[in-house]
Amino acid sequence: MKEQITEKEIYEKYPKIFVDKDKPMNETCMCWGLEVPQSWLPIIDELCDAMTNCIYVQYCTEVKGGINFPQVVAEQVKEKFNSLRFYYRLEYEQENVPDRVVNEHHKYIDGMIAYAENRVYRLEKDV
Numbered sequence: 001m002k003e004q005i006t007e008k009e010i011y012e013k014y015p016k017i018f019v020d021k022d023k024p025m026n027e028t029c030m031c032w033g034l035e036v037p038q039s040w041l042p043i044i045d046e047l048c049d050a051m052t053n054c055i056y057v058q059y060c061t062e063v064k065g066g067i068n069f070p071q072v073v074a075e076q077v078k079e080k081f082n083s084l085r086f087y088y089r090l091e092y093e094q095e096n097v098p099d100r101v102v103n104e105h106h107k108y109i110d111g112m113i114a115y116a117e118n119r120v121y122r123l124e125k126d127v
Contacts, residue, residue, distance in 0.1 A: 014048040029076035047116040084120040086113045
C-alpha cells in the first residue's frame with residue numbers, strides 16, 4: 001500500500017476529477033469532501049490515477065476522428081454501510097456521443113470502482 005496521502009493532496013493531484021469540490025451544496029455533494037476514513041485515501045488515490053490515465057480514442061462511424069475518453073468528474077465520494085461509494089459523471093469533449101459508447105465508458109469506469117470497493121472491503125476485513 002502506498003504511503004499516507006491527504007485529502008488535499010488528492011484534490012491537488014486530480015483537479016479535473018474534483019473540479020466541483022468548492023461548489024455550494026445546492027450544486028454538488030462534493031462540497032462535503034471525501035467522506036471516507038483516512039485509511040481509504042491511498043485506494044482513492046489509485047482509483048483516480050487509473051481514471052486519469054485511461055486515455056484512448058474510441059473509433060465509431062458516428063463521430064469523425066473518434067471519441068476521446070471522457071473526463072470523470074466526482075459527484076460524491078463517501079462511506080456507506082462500511083463500503084466505498086464513488087458517484088461520478090462523464091464529460092465529453094465531443095457532442096452527440098452515441099449512447100452505446102457512453103455505456104461502454106460507464107462500464108469501464110464502473111469496473112475500476114468495483115475494484116476499489118473490493119480493495120476497501122479487504123482492507124476493512126483485515127483490520
